[in-house]
Structures are given as C-alpha cells and as structure tokens.
Amino acid sequence: MSTLTQKTRPAKARKVRRYSTTDRVVLALMLGIPALVVLAFVWGPALGSVFLSFTRWNGVTAIQPVGFQNYEQIATIYPPFWPALLNNVIWLLVLALVATPLGLFLAVLLDKNIRGTRIYQSVFYLPVVLSLALVGFIWTLLYSQNQGLINQLSGAHVNWLGNSDINIWAVLVAASWRHVGYIMVLYLAGLKGVDPSIKEAASIDGANQRQTFFRVVFPVLKPINVIVLVVTVIEGLRAFDIVYIINKGTNGLELLSVLITNNIIGEASRIGFGSAIAVILLVISLVFIVTYLVQTFRKEDAR
Amino acid sequence: MGLSALAALTACGGGGGGASVSEGTGDITFGSNQSDAVPKAAYQKIIDGFVKESGSKVSINxxxxxxxxxxxxxxxxxxxDDVFSWFSGYRMRFFADQGLAGDISSVWDTIGKNFSESFxxxxxxxxxxxxxxxLSYYPWAVFYRKSVFEDKGYEVPTTLDQMTEISTDMLKEGLDPIAFGDKDGWPAMGTFDILNMRINGYDYHTKLLAGEDSWESDQVKEVFNTWxxxxxxxxxxxLGRDWQETAQGLLxxxxxxxxxGMFVSQQFQDAEGGDALKDLDFFTFxxxxxxxxxxxxxxxxDGFMMSAKTQNGGTAKKLLEYLGSAEAEKINADADKGLVGPASNMDTSNYTDLQKKxxxxxxxxxxxxxxxxxxxxxxxxxxxMIPSIQAFIKNPKDINNILKDVEAQKKAIFVG
Known part of the structure; x- marks a missing residue:
C-alpha cells in the first residue's frame, strides 16, 4: 500500500501545481468569497463580542471600557454562572453518554429490516422535525405539576419543573427524546452504507453478532462517528430553547446561552456583561473546535 | 456570539435629552404591544374613534x-412608530433621559385636568x-372567592395576625391558604413589594429600588423574616407553577x-358561565x-409615549390627547375587565364590581x-432579583448569603 502511494504522489503533485490564470481566478474567488463571508459574519461579530466584553454598555449611551471587571463579577458575585457552566457540562455528558448510544442502538435495531421498520423510523424521527421550542412546550404540558399528564396519570405530586434538584434531569429527558431520533437517522444512513460482504466475511470467520458489530461494523462507521460527535457537542453547547420556554433558564435550569440572552436582550441591557459570558462560551467551543481540527489535520499529515 | 452584530446595529442613533420634535401633521403609525385578542380589539376601537374624530390616518403595528x-x-x-405603548415609572424615565422619547408637556396642558396629581x-x-x-392600571391585591369565605366563615383580614389565623384554619380544612406560582420569577416580586411597603413604607421602597439603600439592611431582612x-x-x-395554573387552584x-394583579380575573372570565367572575373579590394586603x-x-x-424621531409630532400629540381623554379610557376599560381607567372624569357606569372596587x-x-x-x-x-427571590423561596435559611450577593451585584449594576 504505502509504496504504491509514494510512487503516485509526485506525479499527482506535479499535475496539481500547474494552474492556468483562469484556475487561479476561480480558486481565488471560490476561497476568497467564503473566507470574507466567514470573516464578516462569524469572526467579525465574535471579535466584536470580545471587545464589548471589556466594556460597560446599555445599548444607548456611550461605551465605557472597564477592563476585566465583567469577568471578575461573573466569577465572583454572579450566582447563576457556575450552575450554568455545570448544567452545560451535564447536558453535554448526558447527550454523549446516554442519548447518542441510544440512537445508535435504535439504528442498529431498525437496520435489521424488522417488520414496520419504516413506521418506527418515522416515530423516532418525528421529534427532530419539531423545533426545540415546541418540544419545550409539549413537555411543559406533560410535566406541569397540577395539570400535567404525568402527575395526572400516576397520581404523583412531583414538582418536575420547579424542583431545582430534578428539573434539569426532567428537561434532559425531553432534549434526549429529540436527540436520539437525530442520531438514529445519522447512523441508519451510515449503516446502509456498510458493505454487507464484510459482515458476511466476519461471520464466516466465526465472529458472533456482538463481535461483528464492535470489531467490524463500528470501525467502518468512523466518518459517521465524527459527525455524530460534532453534532452532539454542538447540541450540548447551544442548548437553549427548551429551558427558555420552561422558565427562562432560572431556578436550576441555568445554561450559559440563556444567561447571555437574559443579560443582553431587553431594555437597559447589560451588553458588556452578557458579551463576557458569550466570550466564555466561545472559548469553551474553541477548545472543542481546536481539538477536532488538530486531530483531523494530524490524520491527514499521517496519510 | 452574533449578538454584538445586533448591538452594533443599535449603536447608531441616540443622543442627548430634550430634542425638539417636528410638528408635522401627516399620517402616523401606532406601535402596540397588545397582541392578545381582547386588548387588541380595544386598541383598534380607540384608534377608530380617533380617526373618525380627527380625520387623520393612523396605521397600527x-x-x-x-x-x-x-x-x-x-x-x-x-x-x-410615532406613538407607542409603554409603561410608566423607571422604564419611562430611562428612555426620556436618553432623548429617545418626545416631550409631550403641551399634551398635558390639555389632558391634565382629567388626571390626579399622582398620575x-x-x-x-x-x-x-x-x-x-x-391609559389603564390595575391593583395588586389579595384575591379570594366570596363563596369560599362565606361557606367557611372566614373574615377578610385587616392585620397580618388575622391573615395568619385564617391561613391556619384553611390548612386544617385542606386548602392551600396562599396560592403561589413563581415559575416565571416575577409574581413573587409582588409579594416582596407589598411586604416591604407594609413593613418599611413607600419611601423606603423607592429608596431601596433606586439603589440608595443596602439590601443587607435590617429593614430588608425584616421583610424576608416576615415572608x-x-x-x-x-x-x-x-417554583414549578405559572400564574395561570395557580389561578386555576383559586378558581x-x-x-x-x-x-x-387584577389580570387574574382573565382566568375567571368565562368559567362557570360567568358566575366565577362575580364570585371573585379582593382585599388590599x-x-x-x-x-x-x-x-x-x-x-x-400602562400607557403611551411619543418617539423623539417622529416627523408628524402634530398628529402624534393630537392622538395622545385623545388617548388621555375620558372617552378613549372608557372604551378600553369597558373592553378589558381586568383593569381600570385613570381619568377621573370618565364614565364608569359599565364597570364590574371588581373594577369599581x-x-x-x-x-x-x-x-x-x-x-x-x-x-x-x-x-x-x-x-x-428573579434568581435571588427564587433562591430564597428554595432555601429561606440562606437569606443572609443571598442578600450579600444581591448587594454586591447591585453595587456593580448601579454604576452608570
């Protein structure tokens, strides 16, 4: 294998290096325009937030620079911050360790062409089509203390959404309900692409179902696994809608995204303070993004 | 993170207070925040009345x-919009101070006689x-069903001890004495406000909320002790119940x-064929x-302000004069039974008992x-305050730490 690639590589490289003028113009446009768009609409506002995070501004009067004051206050005298950070971590872990494996499990089951598989697929995928805001609304009706379906049917008096010890878990059930369907569809697509002959080969070699899946099929799914990981991290960090619908992210349901919104949106807003929380969320996202990019590039170099 | 883009958009404009406003008399627009059916229809009726009277054209957004x-x-x-709905108090002053709202003192020269000094x-x-x-206001008070009080023989309490007494009786009868829902965080502010005003008086309420007194003061601690x-x-x-669900418990x-607030009557309006609303009464805390x-x-x-940017201040002020008239306030109070009109010379013959009270x-x-x-x-x-009051309700024993955090944050916020 390796000798073969080494032989072909120089030939390929020589070919690629010869660009005509048109090629160069086309390449410059195709790279330049998206790069500009990304700079203007992603990094511009992001850097703007970084700038604003060192200021005090209500959106109307002049911007006053305040140095690191916002960050200091967030860490010391702003009680919702640490619970929010913890909740974001919990959210990420539950999605990654519970919802995602469950999605994979459903995908494997439904891939076996059992009877009615289409119906099951639709049922599990349905929540994904709904917006998270709607999911939040539906679950509010289920969880409501005095009028909710769960308490009415079970005769219990659990304060699902108001008890700050359990409400984050109740909400995570709702978020996972949606996430499972999403992951299931991604894996189903991946499983359809797995060449049946490698499974056959594995069984001829005497592997049982379990071994076939973990040793043969799962490694082949690697590209899907990466996507699923990225999707899960994104969902974990951007979680917002459900808790905002339920109680605007207070009383045990604090999340970084909600704190940003609560501080920035509205009258007499604390834009500097909210931006500082946004920057903290940006840094956390960057850790994941950089790790992912480093991994990807390392693999490409190794090839 | 794209939020700063929004902030940047809003950065243009603004300026000092007291800007003079154009006096044009062309067509104007009216910004309404009344998206619910009942008040929306009431606003439409009021604007129709103005259009008929003045001949000016007003479009409602x-x-x-x-x-x-x-x-x-x-x-x-x-x-x-040239004229828009808004609230009185700090929220009105804030935009007036920034020069974003137009001075309408001349309107008050006309409508001033309709209102008492406090308005x-x-x-x-x-x-x-x-x-x-x-345009309208509503009181925050203690609501109850007359039939329940009659059946069980409860007297309307005039002191806190009497209120505690009937509460104890209600507990024995298996009732929740004080209905409570603070999922959204704001209803409990009403409890704090009234306890603070009853214990420390109105002037202290104003001083405390203006950031001039410490949240760690003995007065504030006394409020939370009583609570x-x-x-x-x-x-x-x-903490897991919104006000509508809580109101259902009372119903x-x-x-x-x-x-x-008196808007609680919305939940009673159509219940029991209208009898529930007649059975609803209240007493002041x-x-x-x-x-x-x-x-x-x-x-x-609730009421209206004029934008400082209006090109047709003449028409806008005419509309505001109309909105402050007894006629417009009557249309509104007749349509929405959860509020009353502030004009002292308005015809209140259509008021429900609740509105009269x-x-x-x-x-x-x-x-x-x-x-x-x-x-x-x-x-x-x-x-x-929303997270802090919720933290108190969750763990009342922790109030000293909660108030320490409130005071530290107050000092950080009340700088500019």
Missing amino acids: TVDHNTFQEQINSYLQGDP KAAATASDGKQYFVP TKLLPYHQKGG QKKSGMYLL PEINPDYGTDSIDAPI AAEVVGKAKNIAQFMDRDTRPDFASTV
Missing part, C-alpha cells in the same frame, strides 16, 4: 407583548417634563387567597406596621408604586 419589550432598545433607536407624577421624567399618557413566617402557608411547589376552590397601615399599593400604569382601593391609597420591575433598573430586576 401590533407586536407580541414580550417581543416588544425585549426589542424596545433597538426599536426606539431604529425606525420607531401626572408617574408621567413626568427627571427633567420635570411629561413624556407619558396613562419566611408566611411561607408555610404558601402553596407548595410554587377550583383548592386555594384560599392569591396575591396577584393587611396592615403589618401601624406607622404605614395600608397606605401603599402596587398599581402599575379597584378604582376605589387605588383611589384611597396615599402612595401608588409601579411594581419592582418598573421601579428599579430592569436589568437589576431581571438578572439579579
């Missing part, structure tokens, strides 16, 4: 109530000029009393400190407060 509130900043700095004061900004026309003693009578699990005779008696009440005022109770009060989130900086109310 209705925006969802909460969205309107959340976007007010960028709205006023962008391309605002004029609530329409006046820090520069002594008027920027606001009141702690009342908590056992509060309906359990309040179904499962709770005895409910401290809320009983006396705690004899020095202050029951001389203060929360009665937030509301006008009477508020008229008797010496001081009218606007509610915590209207009497203090909105950023302080929403980002500090």
Whole structure:
C-alpha cells in the first residue's frame, strides 16, 4: 500500500501545481468569497463580542471600557454562572453518554429490516422535525405539576419543573427524546452504507453478532462517528430553547446561552456583561473546535 | 456570539435629552404591544374613534407583548412608530433621559385636568417634563372567592395576625391558604413589594429600588423574616407553577387567597358561565406596621409615549390627547375587565364590581408604586432579583448569603 502511494504522489503533485490564470481566478474567488463571508459574519461579530466584553454598555449611551471587571463579577458575585457552566457540562455528558448510544442502538435495531421498520423510523424521527421550542412546550404540558399528564396519570405530586434538584434531569429527558431520533437517522444512513460482504466475511470467520458489530461494523462507521460527535457537542453547547420556554433558564435550569440572552436582550441591557459570558462560551467551543481540527489535520499529515 | 452584530446595529442613533420634535401633521403609525385578542380589539376601537374624530390616518403595528419589550432598545433607536405603548415609572424615565422619547408637556396642558396629581407624577421624567399618557392600571391585591369565605366563615383580614389565623384554619380544612406560582420569577416580586411597603413604607421602597439603600439592611431582612413566617402557608411547589395554573387552584376552590394583579380575573372570565367572575373579590394586603397601615399599593400604569424621531409630532400629540381623554379610557376599560381607567372624569357606569372596587382601593391609597420591575433598573430586576427571590423561596435559611450577593451585584449594576 504505502509504496504504491509514494510512487503516485509526485506525479499527482506535479499535475496539481500547474494552474492556468483562469484556475487561479476561480480558486481565488471560490476561497476568497467564503473566507470574507466567514470573516464578516462569524469572526467579525465574535471579535466584536470580545471587545464589548471589556466594556460597560446599555445599548444607548456611550461605551465605557472597564477592563476585566465583567469577568471578575461573573466569577465572583454572579450566582447563576457556575450552575450554568455545570448544567452545560451535564447536558453535554448526558447527550454523549446516554442519548447518542441510544440512537445508535435504535439504528442498529431498525437496520435489521424488522417488520414496520419504516413506521418506527418515522416515530423516532418525528421529534427532530419539531423545533426545540415546541418540544419545550409539549413537555411543559406533560410535566406541569397540577395539570400535567404525568402527575395526572400516576397520581404523583412531583414538582418536575420547579424542583431545582430534578428539573434539569426532567428537561434532559425531553432534549434526549429529540436527540436520539437525530442520531438514529445519522447512523441508519451510515449503516446502509456498510458493505454487507464484510459482515458476511466476519461471520464466516466465526465472529458472533456482538463481535461483528464492535470489531467490524463500528470501525467502518468512523466518518459517521465524527459527525455524530460534532453534532452532539454542538447540541450540548447551544442548548437553549427548551429551558427558555420552561422558565427562562432560572431556578436550576441555568445554561450559559440563556444567561447571555437574559443579560443582553431587553431594555437597559447589560451588553458588556452578557458579551463576557458569550466570550466564555466561545472559548469553551474553541477548545472543542481546536481539538477536532488538530486531530483531523494530524490524520491527514499521517496519510 | 452574533449578538454584538445586533448591538452594533443599535449603536447608531441616540443622543442627548430634550430634542425638539417636528410638528408635522401627516399620517402616523401606532406601535402596540397588545397582541392578545381582547386588548387588541380595544386598541383598534380607540384608534377608530380617533380617526373618525380627527380625520387623520393612523396605521397600527401590533407586536407580541414580550417581543416588544425585549426589542424596545433597538426599536426606539431604529425606525420607531410615532406613538407607542409603554409603561410608566423607571422604564419611562430611562428612555426620556436618553432623548429617545418626545416631550409631550403641551399634551398635558390639555389632558391634565382629567388626571390626579399622582398620575401626572408617574408621567413626568427627571427633567420635570411629561413624556407619558396613562391609559389603564390595575391593583395588586389579595384575591379570594366570596363563596369560599362565606361557606367557611372566614373574615377578610385587616392585620397580618388575622391573615395568619385564617391561613391556619384553611390548612386544617385542606386548602392551600396562599396560592403561589413563581415559575416565571416575577409574581413573587409582588409579594416582596407589598411586604416591604407594609413593613418599611413607600419611601423606603423607592429608596431601596433606586439603589440608595443596602439590601443587607435590617429593614430588608425584616421583610424576608416576615415572608419566611408566611411561607408555610404558601402553596407548595410554587417554583414549578405559572400564574395561570395557580389561578386555576383559586378558581377550583383548592386555594384560599392569591396575591396577584387584577389580570387574574382573565382566568375567571368565562368559567362557570360567568358566575366565577362575580364570585371573585379582593382585599388590599393587611396592615403589618401601624406607622404605614395600608397606605401603599402596587398599581402599575400602562400607557403611551411619543418617539423623539417622529416627523408628524402634530398628529402624534393630537392622538395622545385623545388617548388621555375620558372617552378613549372608557372604551378600553369597558373592553378589558381586568383593569381600570385613570381619568377621573370618565364614565364608569359599565364597570364590574371588581373594577369599581379597584378604582376605589387605588383611589384611597396615599402612595401608588409601579411594581419592582418598573421601579428599579430592569436589568437589576431581571438578572439579579428573579434568581435571588427564587433562591430564597428554595432555601429561606440562606437569606443572609443571598442578600450579600444581591448587594454586591447591585453595587456593580448601579454604576452608570
């Protein structure tokens, strides 16, 4: 294998290096325009937030620079911050360790062409089509203390959404309900692409179902696994809608995204303070993004 | 993170206070935050009345109530409607001080005779000029069902001890004495406000919410101590219940009393073929400190302001004069039974008993407060007080630490 690639590589490289003028113009446009768009609409506002995070501004009067004051206050005298950070971590872990494996499990089951598989697929995928805001609304009706379906049917008096010890878990059930369907569809697509002959080969070699899946099929799914990981991290960090619908992210349901919104949106807003929380969320996202990019590039170099 | 882009958009515009406004008399637009069916129809009727009377053309832009509130900043700095609905108190003064609202003192020269001094004061900004026309208000009081009180023989309490007494009786009868729902964070502000005004008086309420006194003071601690003693009578699990669900408890005779704004009557309006609404009554929160008696009440005022950017200030001011007339206020109060009109010369023959009582109770009060989130900086109310009061309800014993955090955050926010 390796000798073969080494032989072909120089030939390929020589070919690629010869660009005509048109090629160069086309390449410059195709790279330049998206790069500009990304700079203007992603990094511009992001850097703007970084700038604003060192200021005090209500959106109307002049911007006053305040140095690191916002960050200091967030860490010391702003009680919702640490619970929010913890909740974001919990959210990420539950999605990654519970919802995602469950999605994979459903995908494997439904891939076996059992009877009615289409119906099951639709049922599990349905929540994904709904917006998270709607999911939040539906679950509010289920969880409501005095009028909710769960308490009415079970005769219990659990304060699902108001008890700050359990409400984050109740909400995570709702978020996972949606996430499972999403992951299931991604894996189903991946499983359809797995060449049946490698499974056959594995069984001829005497592997049982379990071994076939973990040793043969799962490694082949690697590209899907990466996507699923990225999707899960994104969902974990951007979680917002459900808790905002339920109680605007207070009383045990604090999340970084909600704190940003609560501080920035509205009258007499604390834009500097909210931006500082946004920057903290940006840094956390960057850790994941950089790790992912480093991994990807390392693999490409190794090839 | 794209939020700063939005902030950058809003950065253009703004400027100093007291800008002079164009007096044009062309067509105008009217920004309404009344997106619910009943008040929306009432506003339409009022504007129709104005159009008929003046011959000017007014188009109404209705925006969802909460969205309107959340976007007010960028709205006023962008391309605002000539006249828009807003609230009195700190929230009015803030935009007047920034020069985003137009001075309408000349309108008050005409409509001033319709209102008592306290309403004029609530329409006046820090520069002594008027920027606001009141349309309606509603009291915060303790609501109950007359039939429940009659059946069980409860007397309307006039002191806190009497209220505690009937609460104990209600517990024995299996009722939740004080209905309570604070999932959204703001209803409990009403409890804090009334306890603070009953214990420490209206002036202290104003001082505290203006950031001039410490939240770690003995006065504030006394408010929370009193509240702690009342908590056992509060309906359990309040942090997981919104006000509508809580009101249902009162309607179904499962709770005895409910401290809320008069909009609670919305939940009674169509129930039991209209009889439920007739059975609904209220009393003002009983006396705690004899020095202050029951001389203060929360009665937030809703009304209108004029944009400083209007090109047709002439028409806009005419509309505002009409909105402050007894005629317009009557149309509104007839349509929405959850509120009353502030004009003293308006015809109240169509008032329900509840509305009559509301006008009477508020008229008797010496001081009218606007509610915590209207009497203090909105950023302080929403980002500090909502989580702090919820933390108190969750763990009343921790109140000293909670108040320490509140005071530290207050100092950080009340800088600019």
